[in-house]
Structure formats: C-alpha cells, structure tokens
Amino acid sequence: MRGLSGDFSTMPLKDLVVYLGNRRVTGALKIERGDVRKQLELRDGHVVTASSNQPREFFGQFLINMGHLTEDQLEKAFGTQAQTRVFLGKILVMTGLVPEPTVRSTLSHKFREMVLDAYHWNEGQFSFEASDSAPEVAGLDVSVDLLDIHREGEFRETAWEAIRAVFPSGAVRLSVDEKKLPERKPGSMDERIVQLIKDGLSINGIALALHATDFFLYQRLYALYRLDAVKVSDAEPEPETAVVVEEEQDTSVIGSESSSDEVLQAAQLFLDAGNVRDAEALARRAHEMSATPQSAEMLKTAQARLLVELRRELSEPARVPALQVAPAHLKTLALSAPERYLLSRIDGRRDVAAIVQVSPLQELDALKFFQGFVDRGLVKLAPR
Structure with a gap:
C-alpha cells in the first residue's frame, strides 16, 4: 500500500486505525478538521512520533497537566532547548527535572490522546503516505501500537456514555x-x-x-x-x-450583509493597505461564509501577517504585562474563559512571550487577546 486518503464521513478514524494497524504500515498519517492538524509517524503499525497544532496536546502541556512539571520549569527547559536544539524530553532527563520513565510514559500518553481525541470526529480529512524505511526518531524512542490505541478507544466509548449521562x-x-x-x-x-x-x-x-x-x-x-x-x-x-468570543459585529461593517466574494475582496484591499487586523477579521468572516481554497489562502496569509505584527508590538523586544485594574474588578467584567486564563498568568515577572508559550492557546489567539487587554486599558506593557 503506497497511499490512502479520504474523509471521516466515509471512513471514521477508528476504522482507519484498525486498517493501518492490521497492515503494520510504515509512513506518515495526517489528520485534520478545520484549523486542527495532527501528524503521526508510524513504524510497523506503531506510533513513534506525533505532533499537533493544538497547544493542549503539546508534550510540555501534558507534563504540566499530569503534575510532573511546573510552568516555570517548562519555561526554563524551553530556554535550554532554544540554545541547544536538543529535544525537550532529552533536556528534561539530562537536567534531572523529570525521570526518563516518566518522560517515556507521558510521551506514550500523548500519542494515545492525540489519536483518541479525534475518534469522534464526524468530519475532516486524512491522508497516509507509505514509506519504505522507518522514520528516524531524534528524541527518546517510544512507540505505541495502533491496535492498542483502538482497544482503548472501544473502552472509552462505553466510558463516554456514562460520563455524558452525568x-x-x-x-x-x-x-x-x-x-x-x-x-x-x-x-x-x-x-x-x-x-x-x-x-x-x-x-x-x-x-x-x-x-x-x-x-x-x-x-x-x-x-x-x-x-x-x-x-x-x-x-x-x-x-x-464564552469559550471563543467574537466581537459583536456592527451591521454597517463590511461583511455583515455582503457576499463572501465581496468580503474577500475587501480583505485583500485592507491587506494591501497594511491594515492587517481588519484584513484578518474580514478574511475569517469570508471563510466562515463560504470556505473555498481562495478564502483559506487569504485567511492563512492574513493570519501570518497579523502574527508578525502582533509579535513586533507585544513581544519583540520582550515586554512584561502589568494589570491596571484590581483583581476584584476583573471578576465583574464580561470576560471569556481564555481571557480570564491569560489575565491570571500575569505576575509582573513573565513577559508576554513567556506567558503565551506555556498557555493552552494558539499563539495568534493569545496575542490577539493581549492586544485587546492593552486596547481596553486592562493591561500595560513595560520593557523587561
């Protein structure tokens, strides 16, 4: 088998896992739904490496969540990683922060969770590209059998029925x-x-x-x-x-009643004029109205430009955020869960980049929230 692709509406992920596991395949499996993307490297039907663009599925986040590491320790480990280019797991073992058996078990847990989290996707796409040679693993050598993951998935279906009833x-x-x-x-x-x-x-x-x-x-x-x-x-x-809050749209703003093509054209005009924030907002609206390759490409371009701009404004050079309102007053404000989370991490010591790096949010989303805090006078940034 050289390759395989399709969507989850015709071949659910659990069936795909069994298919690939039984054939003991070697290669790369990519799965995606909307903005969520995951990639698994397989060797003889085992997951040997896995990556995701969901921050909650980053290896460091699993270590924090399972009580093996603090945010401060992870931040220091990231600093060492940036200097040495050594994989995070090896750094944690070499520095004695996390024992090697714990690193291995957490990596195994990460591989399983990344797959099982997508088991109930009813939409999305997958592609598998076979390889003649097994991928090289630069970090610690950990592998999880796809068939073991599937057996755990079957158990979880029963568990979820009981959980959802409560x-x-x-x-x-x-x-x-x-x-x-x-x-x-x-x-x-x-x-x-x-x-x-x-x-x-x-x-x-x-x-x-x-x-x-x-x-x-x-x-x-x-x-x-x-x-x-x-x-x-x-x-x-x-x-x-409340989890992902969109600003209320003024009915006079472009995009409220326009066609997706008109909104896309307006996004391009804003982008050409250097108004990246409005361009990104309009590109996102156009893509929500009618998802096309053109709208997806425009959104990707606008988001990349906006990310560069927000990094320059908020974290390059390093800037430390400070709350400008009393914590008691914050509780009275209509804030989303991500906003409250980010505000709770402000301690007068860590800079914006450090807070964003260990947050469970996408970098662009977190920086947009920080920009909103500054615009609303909730937060003031000072050079480190």
Whole structure:
C-alpha cells in the first residue's frame, strides 16, 4: 500500500486505525478538521512520533497537566532547548527535572490522546503516505501500537456514555461538597479542580485552565461524581460563545450583509493597505461564509501577517504585562474563559512571550487577546 486518503464521513478514524494497524504500515498519517492538524509517524503499525497544532496536546502541556512539571520549569527547559536544539524530553532527563520513565510514559500518553481525541470526529480529512524505511526518531524512542490505541478507544466509548449521562455539556457549571472529597495534596489535580469549581468556571473553563484534554478531565470529574463530591450545579450554564468570543459585529461593517466574494475582496484591499487586523477579521468572516481554497489562502496569509505584527508590538523586544485594574474588578467584567486564563498568568515577572508559550492557546489567539487587554486599558506593557 503506497497511499490512502479520504474523509471521516466515509471512513471514521477508528476504522482507519484498525486498517493501518492490521497492515503494520510504515509512513506518515495526517489528520485534520478545520484549523486542527495532527501528524503521526508510524513504524510497523506503531506510533513513534506525533505532533499537533493544538497547544493542549503539546508534550510540555501534558507534563504540566499530569503534575510532573511546573510552568516555570517548562519555561526554563524551553530556554535550554532554544540554545541547544536538543529535544525537550532529552533536556528534561539530562537536567534531572523529570525521570526518563516518566518522560517515556507521558510521551506514550500523548500519542494515545492525540489519536483518541479525534475518534469522534464526524468530519475532516486524512491522508497516509507509505514509506519504505522507518522514520528516524531524534528524541527518546517510544512507540505505541495502533491496535492498542483502538482497544482503548472501544473502552472509552462505553466510558463516554456514562460520563455524558452525568455531564451533558462542557458549558455546565459544577458544585462541590468538600466533606465528601478524598484526601488531596496541595497543588494536586483534584485540588486545582476543586478550586476552579469554587471559582464558578464551567467544565470548558476548567479544561482550559488546566491545559487538559477532554477525557483526562471528564474521567476525573466522573470519579469525584461517583463519590457524590461533585455534581452539576443549578447555576446558569456558560454561554456557548464564552469559550471563543467574537466581537459583536456592527451591521454597517463590511461583511455583515455582503457576499463572501465581496468580503474577500475587501480583505485583500485592507491587506494591501497594511491594515492587517481588519484584513484578518474580514478574511475569517469570508471563510466562515463560504470556505473555498481562495478564502483559506487569504485567511492563512492574513493570519501570518497579523502574527508578525502582533509579535513586533507585544513581544519583540520582550515586554512584561502589568494589570491596571484590581483583581476584584476583573471578576465583574464580561470576560471569556481564555481571557480570564491569560489575565491570571500575569505576575509582573513573565513577559508576554513567556506567558503565551506555556498557555493552552494558539499563539495568534493569545496575542490577539493581549492586544485587546492593552486596547481596553486592562493591561500595560513595560520593557523587561
């Protein structure tokens, strides 16, 4: 078999995993849905490396989420990596921050989660390119059998049925009975979950604050539910728009009633004039109205230009953000979960780039939020 491609509406990922696993293939598997892209390198039916553009699926985020590393330690490890070009896992082992068995088990967990997170995609595309030779692994040699991943996926289908019967949506808020909680260590995952529940976050907000993949968080919440320590609150669920908030559109703005072609043309005009922010907003609107190769290319170009501009304005050279309003006042503002997360990371010490680097958000999205903070007077930037 030299190659294979298709979409998940005709061949679900779980069927593809079994197909490739049984044939013990070697090569590269790419899967994508919307803006989410993942790539797996396979050797004899085993995943040997995996990458994703979702920050919550970065290796460092898994280490933080599982309690093996702090954000400060990860930030220092990234600094060493930038100087040495050595893979992160090897740096952590060499410096003694994380034992090698822990690094290996976390990498294995990452490979599994990246695949299983996409098991329920009903849309999206995949492509597999076979190779005659096994890919070289520059980091630690870790592999996970595709068939083992599939067997775990079958177990999770049953688990998700039970979980969804209790937690029907990520928008719901929770309540906690601390008297029924098991003993927990300070800084542990359960301790952090409890505090975020008390802060009034929805499950979606908790997942963002913890850098957590869905199954990792939901299985822990379900375990606490079984102890009668956590349940769905009577509080109003979080609006679906609260996780990724779009600014309200003025009906007089180009794109409110125009055709997608007109919006795309306007985006090009703004881009040519150097107005990158409005160009990116219009390109995104055009792509949402009618996704075409032209709109996708325009959006990609505008986003790349905007990323360069925001980096220059916010983090090159390094700038340290400082809150300009009292934390108590922040709680009264209508902020999205990503906004509250980023504001909570401001400590007067870390610069914008450092906060963005260890956040569970895409770099462009995080920088756009920071620009909004500055524009609204919530944050002031000062040179390091």
